[in-house]
Amino acid sequence: MCGVVGVYCNDENLTSKITYYLLFSLQHRGQESAGIATFHNNMVHLHKGMGLLNEVFSQEILNRINGSSAIGHVRYSTTGESKIENAQPLLVKSKAGMIAVAHNGNLVNYWGLRMKLENESRVFLTDSDTEVIAQLLSNYLLKYGIQESLAKLDEALIGSYTLTMLINDKIVGFRDPLGFKPLCVGEADFGYVIASESCAIDAVGAKLIRDVKPGEAVIIETNNVEFVKIAKSNKKALCVFEYIYFARPDSIIDGKSVYEARHNMGRILAKESYVEADIISSIPDSGITASIGFSQESGIPYLEALIKNRYVGRTFIMPEQKLREFSVKLKVNAVRRNVEGKRVVLVDDSIVRGTTSRKIVEMVRKAGAKEVHFRVGSPPIIAPCYFGIDMSTREELIASSRSVEEIRKMLNADTLAYLSLDGLLKAVGFDRKELCLACLTSLYPVEVPGERCCG
Ligand code: SF4
Incomplete structure (x- = not known):
């Protein structure tokens, strides 16, 4: 479980509030912690905390974290304990810039990857597999562009990973090649939204464009949206439990x-x-x-x-x-x-x-x-x-x-x-x-x- 979202909004004062509403519609996917990261003045502004969305955010906090691009997360823990350090989005700063990552899924090869990175003297602040993803991505971004970095990331990871990311001012959504967990994109008069489920897109008055396909990324930059095929797979593994239990019944997932x-x-x-x-x-x-x-x-x-x-x-x-x-x-x-x-x-x-x-x-x-x-x-x-x-x-x-x-x-x-x-x-x-x-x-x-x- 976990819900992930991303927003590009042409009114900077509304971005964090739209992100909040998107997450509010996904509260059923995770109730342990919530967080929003926005990009403004070359800085990522992050607020997160333990509990339900309305316990973590107030009007005053939402007014403070502005910017035209944002991602958000509601968490239900699987890898990593239920504690504030593991709340998301996770933020990594490097020479490549500021990267914030929100993750729905679980890496099967988490410990192997983490040990490898620790042996390279990388320091971890959490025990969440999402930090491995954030660290790897920031490494790749030092050498490659976004698309190549996502391809490298996909080569390294085994398991399920539906991600929304802030890579400096760009909002990136990415779904693993088997497409375990859902992700879709909507368009509104204020800009674009990405969310785990279409019920969130409905909630902010946006129109569903389509699902992000397994192995595909969506990159949103200054009111421009681009879908890019990153990873190929000859099969899919859509989680059947989304239809049985997890997702809200008013959502449409992968066309159903x-x-x-x-x-x-x-x-x-x-x-x-x-x-x-x-x-x-x-x-x-x-x-x-x-x-x-x-x-x-x-x-x-x-x-x-x-x-x-x-x-x-x-x-x-x-x-x-x-x-x-x-x-x-x-x-x-x-x-x-x-x-x-x-x-x-x-x-x-x-x-x-x-x-x-x-x-x-x-x-x-x-x-x-x-x-x-x-x-x-x-x-x-x-x-x-x-x-x-x-x-x-x-x-x-x-x-x-x-x-x-x-x-x-x-x-x-x-x-x-x-x-x-x-x-x-x-x-x-x-x-x-x-x-x-x-x-x-x-x-x-x-x-x-x-x-x-x-x-
Ligand atoms: S179908 Fe079952 S095993 Fe597969 S991702 Fe969903 S809950 Fe997990």
Whole structure:
């Protein structure tokens, strides 16, 4: 997770505020820290802090950091602890100038690269893989232009890296050749914007131009936008979990509507695993769209069994297990009137650790449900993600070593069914070769030590 943005604005007083609004629309991608870097008078002005965007920025701070170009970041930590030093954008000063980098993704070869740079006497101020990217890039920029430097960077890095960068006054967006994480570009009357998701582009009244393609860079300089092919690859590995869970349903990613994909997941799930029931309910919020699809296909009415407290962050993206368990109780409550004496189907987008799902089944039973059936809009997550999502060990994943029946017993559900892999592919409308499915298949699109690569 993490959200990245970039802005070119022809009114210097608006740039940081537009960046703030873009990030605000991507707050679901990271809630641990936020930061904005602007370029003004040959200097990068940076402000970042821990917490939500509105905790980190005030009107006064936004007034202070001006300039016509900016990048921004909201963070959810994967490599590197959740601490202020690791908040982004990261800034590097060298003879090549000032470079600020915001990163969504995770490098598989981070430690090897870092050791190599440390052996060359480079000093690191953080334990984030983004600093390796920033240091390498500043090295390359001493010798090469931007395009050649990005090509060199691509040769060095293994893993997922969607980047927005300030290279002096230029704004650069870059997507790794497999395109794990999304990036798109929009145009508005004030200039150009780059963002992880199109919902952010909509939020600032801009018009989506198009997605940055895998291996492509977008370079924005004084109201001129240029797309440049940097790296070639004969395959793609778009993260399928963007469609299942991460992205906002109002976003369009790589030409596909996230809402439509999720709705299809629910419809196909209903065909694959219909069950006699009185109501269908989602696990709010990310299960809503799939549960509507399930209800429409099955003909079973949609009714809310659970109500979400909207002021609690997403439980999945709290970094510590203890906090995660605690926040489930704060997050949802059962609607007794809707579930008492009923056969209830609960639809969720996915099950990661299973702790939230178990507590929710228990909550709905306690509220008087006669039967609780669990339906999941994705196949079981059986393997860790090394590309930017915090589910890093197999032991943490409930489905890595258990059958569906064993999981059903652990959740205490009357029945449990997952969407099939074929059903998922049909729902998102991509060919298998275009997607990363590693956490569902245990076959990785790049070499990861100790794991099988699908070539
Ligand atoms: S392993 Fe799963 S979560 Fe990670 S990039 Fe691939 S599809 Fe996305």
